[in-house]
Amino acid sequence: MQGMMLNRAKELLSDGTVNRVLGWQAGEFVYDITPAVFETEEELDAGFVYNGFCGNNLSKYLVKETLKDGKILVFLKPCDTYSFNQLLTEHRIDREKICAIGIPCDGKTSGEMLKAKGISGITGISEDADNFVVDTIYGQTTVAKADALEERCKTCKSKKHVAYDELLGEDGEILDSHRFDMVAKLEAMTPDERFAFWREQLSKCIRCNACRNVCPACTCEQCVFDNPKSGIAQKAAADSFEENMFHIIRAFHVAGRCTDCGECSRVCPQNIPLHLLNRKFIKDINELYGDYQAGAEVGTRAPLTNYTQEDVEPSIVYHREGK
Amino acid sequence: MPNEVKAFKPKIVAFCCNWCSYAGADLAGTNRLAYPADVKIIRVPCSCRVNPMFILRAFQRGADGVILCGCHPGDCHYTTGNYYARRRMTLLFSMLDFLGIEKERTRVEWVSAAEGAKFAATMNDFVATVTALGENKRLEDLRCKE
Ligand code: SF4
Ligand code: SF4
Ligand code: SF4
Numbered sequence: 001m002q003g004m005m006l007n008r009a010k011e012l013l014s015d016g017t018v019n020r021v022l023g024w025q026a027g028e029f030v031y032d033i034t035p036a037v038f039e040t041e042e043e044l045d046a047g048f049v050y051n052g053f054c055g056n057n058l059s060k061y062l063v064k065e066t067l068k069d070g071k072i073l074v075f076l077k078p079c080d081t082y083s084f085n086q087l088l089t090e091h092r093i094d095r096e097k098i099c100a101i102g103i104p105c106d107g108k109t110s111g112e113m114l115k116a117k118g119i120s121g122i123t124g125i126s127e128d129a130d131n132f133v134v135d136t137i138y139g140q141t142t143v144a145k146a147d148a149l150e151e152r153c154k155t156c157k158s159k160k161h162v163a164y165d166e167l168l169g170e171d172g173e174i175l176d177s178h179r180f181d182m183v184a185k186l187e188a189m190t191p192d193e194r195f196a197f198w199r200e201q202l203s204k205c206i207r208c209n210a211c212r213n214v215c216p217a218c219t220c221e222q223c224v225f226d227n228p229k230s231g232i233a234q235k236a237a238a239d240s241f242e243e244n245m246f247h248i249i250r251a252f253h254v255a256g257r258c259t260d261c262g263e264c265s266r267v268c269p270q271n272i273p274l275h276l277l278n279r280k281f282i283k284d285i286n287e288l289y290g291d292y293q294a295g296a297e298v299g300t301r302a303p304l305t306n307y308t309q310e311d312v313e314p315s316i317v318y319h320r321e322g323k
Numbered sequence: 324m325p326n327e328v329k330a331f332k333p334k335i336v337a338f339c340c341n342w343c344s345y346a347g348a349d350l351a352g353t354n355r356l357a358y359p360a361d362v363k364i365i366r367v368p369c370s371c372r373v374n375p376m377f378i379l380r381a382f383q384r385g386a387d388g389v390i391l392c393g394c395h396p397g398d399c400h401y402t403t404g405n406y407y408a409r410r411r412m413t414l415l416f417s418m419l420d421f422l423g424i425e426k427e428r429t430r431v432e433w434v435s436a437a438e439g440a441k442f443a444a445t446m447n448d449f450v451a452t453v454t455a456l457g458e459n460k461r462l463e464d465l466r467c468k469e
Contacts, residue, residue, distance in 0.1 A: 131343060186421065191420065191425065197423070241382075244462060248379060248415075252375050252418065281414060285414070309406070311406065311413075313409065315417050
């Protein structure tokens with residue numbers, strides 16, 4: 001796949017369709033993948049990669065990139081295409097300046113996941129349908145994907161691309177991923193158990209803001225959390241209230257617009273399951289206002305900027321099942 | 324008397340929309356209907372002016388319960404404001420519950436300008452509910468405590 005992508009990128013660069021390519025590049029270690037913009041074939045040859053570590057969703061980078069001159073080529077995995085559509089819906093990116101190529105994805109892993117499996121000295125990765133084949137300085141190891149996938153890839157909602165100009169490889173299907181199972185499990189607990197669960201999780205937060213910075217739904221020019229008057233700008237939470245507030249408000253601000261791309265949980269250095277907060281909102285929206293998948297189409301109205309006269313009353317929260 | 328145990332009296336913040344509920348509260352007052360003095364009313368132009376941060380901030384600054392009152396659905400002075408507020412608050416309250424924070428500490432009630440009696444009854448009921456729950460511990464900010 002990397003070869004096909006590289007060839008197509010070079011073609012589009014040389015025939016002038018695009019003047020830049022947005023893709024992935026390895027950092028100091030092969031598993032330290034960063035998004036990168038390539039301007040020439042030489043740069044592509046030197047740095048461009050696509051492998052089992054390329055989890056980064058590139059769509060948010062288009063917000064800045066499409067303010068520049070010329071057209072840019074971007075590679076989108078199926079989950080990224082949802083974010084892409086959502087950004088279009090919110091008029092945050094300029095479709096005219098983008099050439100989008102859909103690429104298949106069979107799930108991603110990370111250096112961290114592999115190291116947790118006792119694999120070190122990683123120098124490369126390849127994959128087949130069910131396994132990652134990892135090259136290390138000690139030789140080659142095979143890990144089953146079922147054991148090494150990122151959390152969000154285990155509950156992948158769709159292998160189908162919802163936006164692209166061209167597609168490389170086969171398109172997939174929308175999956176029934178059981179992604180709300182853990183939310184349902186939490187809902188079935190008592191409030192005290194839930195409180196304890198979330199205290200343990202949220203108290204780990206160091207307020208690095210990575211979850212916000214990476215989120216394709218968080219594209220505000222000025223974020224509430226950067227307001228110097230708020231008392232919570234650019235600093236670690238001082239107590240449990242600030243931890244709760246940051247997480248409630250972050251998740252609330254993306255409610256109805258979050259495509260469940262999973263980037264926030266992926267980048268959290270403290271491994272806080274942020275996706276559970278987002279999915280709680282998604283699950284509630286689905287149950288109370290009808291099924292809605294942000295980013296499935298361009299131009300749909302987000303549930304929180306919409307209403308019907310027959311909407312349920314907030315008191316439904318007191319009467320719902322569970323404890 | 325330093326060791327005297329005082330009966331718990333909850334602090335309640337009531338966001339009231341200017342056009343209906345605030346007038347309703349006024350009517351309760353002119354009709355001399357009693358409701359606890361610990362209910363602090365904050366007038367807002369519309370129920371949809373209240374963003375989730377207001378609710379959380381109220382708890383941070385020491386509220387034990389927060390109630391939002393607005394015009395009945397269909398009667399919003401700005402036609403649709405309360406419909407948006409209704410969705411937002413439903414999701415917010417559900418999220419608070421998801422985090423294990425007592426859901427009874429938050430409430431939405433529609434009170435028209437003519438419903439002074441409903442306003443007083445609502446407040447009495449809400450204060451009783453929050454009194455039973457006790458002090459807000461799960462969304463408190465110790466730095467803001469006396
Ligand atoms: S990425 Fe994790 S640690 Fe950083 S602010 Fe977000 S939740 Fe907190
Ligand atoms: S909140 Fe997380 S899952 Fe949702 S769009 Fe943002 S990064 Fe993706
Ligand atoms: S947290 Fe809220 S204010 Fe900040 S960038 Fe995200 S949506 Fe915007």
